[in-house]
Amino acid sequence: MKVEIKYFGMLAEITGCSTERFTVVDLKMAGLKKELLKKYPDFANTDFRMAQNKELVTDTTLLTGKEIAVLPPFAGG
Amino acid sequence: MSRYGRHISLKEIGIIGQNKINASKVLVVGAGGLGCPVLQYLVGAGVGNIGIVDFDVVEESNLQRQILFGTSSMGKNKAKMAKEVLLHLNPTINIKAYNEKLTPENSISIIEQYDIVVDATDNFASRYLINDATVVLGKPLVYGAIYKFEGQVTVFNYNNGPSYRCVFPNLPQKGTMANCSEVGVLGVLPGIIGTMQANEVLKIILDIGESLAGKLYCFNALTNQSNTIGIARNEEQIEKVKNRGYDFETLDDSFFCTSSVSEINMENAIAEDIQYIDVRELHEQPRIALNNVLEIPLGELSNQMDTISKDKKIVVFCKSGIRSKQAVSLLKQYDISNCFSLKEGISAFKKRFQKQYK
Numbered sequence: 001m002k003v004e005i006k007y008f009g010m011l012a013e014i015t016g017c018s019t020e021r022f023t024v025v026d027l028k029m030a031g032l033k034k035e036l037l038k039k040y041p042d043f044a045n046t047d048f049r050m051a052q053n054k055e056l057v058t059d060t061t062l063l064t065g066k067e068i069a070v071l072p073p074f075a076g077g
Numbered sequence: 078m079s080r081y082g083r084h085i086s087l088k089e090i091g092i093i094g095q096n097k098i099n100a101s102k103v104l105v106v107g108a109g110g111l112g113c114p115v116l117q118y119l120v121g122a123g124v125g126n127i128g129i130v131d132f133d134v135v136e137e138s139n140l141q142r143q144i145l146f147g148t149s150s151m152g153k154n155k156a157k158m159a160k161e162v163l164l165h166l167n168p169t170i171n172i173k174a175y176n177e178k179l180t181p182e183n184s185i186s187i188i189e190q191y192d193i194v195v196d197a198t199d200n201f202a203s204r205y206l207i208n209d210a211t212v213v214l215g216k217p218l219v220y221g222a223i224y225k226f227e228g229q230v231t232v233f234n235y236n237n238g239p240s241y242r243c244v245f246p247n248l249p250q251k252g253t254m255a256n257c258s259e260v261g262v263l264g265v266l267p268g269i270i271g272t273m274q275a276n277e278v279l280k281i282i283l284d285i286g287e288s289l290a291g292k293l294y295c296f297n298a299l300t301n302q303s304n305t306i307g308i309a310r311n312e313e314q315i316e317k318v319k320n321r322g323y324d325f326e327t328l329d330d331s332f333f334c335t336s337s338v339s340e341i342n343m344e345n346a347i348a349e350d351i352q353y354i355d356v357r358e359l360h361e362q363p364r365i366a367l368n369n370v371l372e373i374p375l376g377e378l379s380n381q382m383d384t385i386s387k388d389k390k391i392v393v394f395c396k397s398g399i400r401s402k403q404a405v406s407l408l409k410q411y412d413i414s415n416c417f418s419l420k421e422g423i424s425a426f427k428k429r430f431q432k433q434y435k
Contacts (some may be wrong), residue, residue, distance in 0.1 A: 006304070007398065008227060008295060008304075009225075009227050010224065011225040018300075027284065046245065046249070047245055047249045049244060049245065051184050051306045051307075052181070053306055054253045054304070054306055055306065055309070056244065056293075056306060056307060056308050056309060069304065069306060070424050071293070071306065072224075073201070073222070073244075073245045073249065074202065074222035074223055074224040074227070074228070074229055075199060075200050075222065075224075076110075076199055076222060076223040076260065076262060077107050077109055077110055077111040077112070077196075077197050077198050077199035077221065077222060077223060
């Protein structure tokens with residue numbers, strides 16, 4: 001399945017883009033996460049969370065491909 | 078009440094609402110980029126009791142975004158300085174400045190005096206501590222955080238909504254995140270995010286509109302794009318924090334933003350009246366044989382605070398500039414604010430002496 005992913009904060013710096021089309025085989029969020037970590041090993045350095053269709057999701061959530069976002073925590077103030 | 082006339086004319090606020098604002102008690106942790114606009118608007122709005130926690134001092138590089146401070150504020154404690162400025166804006170407010178770091182030990186006694194807590198800090202250790210303490214005490218937490226051109230705002234522990242740990246369960250591993258001293262920030266960004274935090278505080282006090290509880294608002298100042306992501310309550314995370322109770326995770330100082338440590342180059346650190354402190358172990362070579370060098374290894378520093386003059390400019394050095402940064406943080410905790418960490422440590426001295434003898 002092809003999904004479009006939005007990257008935030010330092011994750012967008014790692015990918016060099018704010019959105020990207022991605023092809024995934026595994027239809028669970030965990031599968032997509034694994035693919036992302038494979039393509040961008042530096043993602044492992046942030047405790048990021050994934051969202052789909054404007055809701056935070058877990059590893060076991062099924063991919064619908066709707067508005068995937070990858071969010072890192074920010075510390076700054 | 079003419080000060081609040083424009084609030085009172087709003088039917089959603091009125092005299093009753095303004096009285097609620099005047100009676101409220103809000104704690105703002107961090108008087109930096111986010112804290113300054115939060116405080117300015119809350120004091121302007123008439124929030125009757127405000128606590129400000131910040132142990133840091135104003136530095137020149139803060140002035141680009143920390144709008145309560147001016148050039149003459151440099152070197153002064155942020156909490157005290159903010160109080161002074163805010164009382165000019167609204168002398169009717171009861172403001173308490175806490176010139177200290179929020180710690181597992183003092184967090185409960187400080188936070189329990191307030192109705193709402195604002196997280197305007199710049200480091201993960203404080204953010205997790207504030208979250209845990211407000212979960213245990215059942216206080217709403219208005220959260221804001223920034224990175225370069227992007228910001229996040231939400232409200233935790235409110236209306237049965239999620240906590241910070243429901244979104245990001247664990248303190249990030251040490252060294253895994255970019256440190257804020259190396260990260261720039263667009264000056265106006267904390268202004269936008271902090272103002273949104275102040276707005277959330279007022280809506281909670283007034284019980285009007287829709288709060289951001291359960292929604293993480295993400296804003297990008299470069300693209301003007303905003304994304305609101307639903308965040309759900311995770312009972313397991315909340316129970317964990319409640320079960321730990323007052324037994325908070327210990328703070329690791331390395332999580333504190335080292336931008337709070339002032340660094341200095343050797344060329345600005347040469348003067349007769351400067352007090353150098355060498356925080357290396359006594360066996361580390363070469364020693365610096367100047368009259369104005371105190372030799373206190375880092376581990377001894379807190380025991381020897383009374384040997385250090387508060388009147389002199391202090392320049393701390395070690396081998397490379399890491400221990401000296403820790404020492405400066407420590408000195409600041411003891412109210413010694415005019416102190417700096419020497420960049421490049423001992424090699425800066427080597428270069429200086431080489432130049433002199435040429």
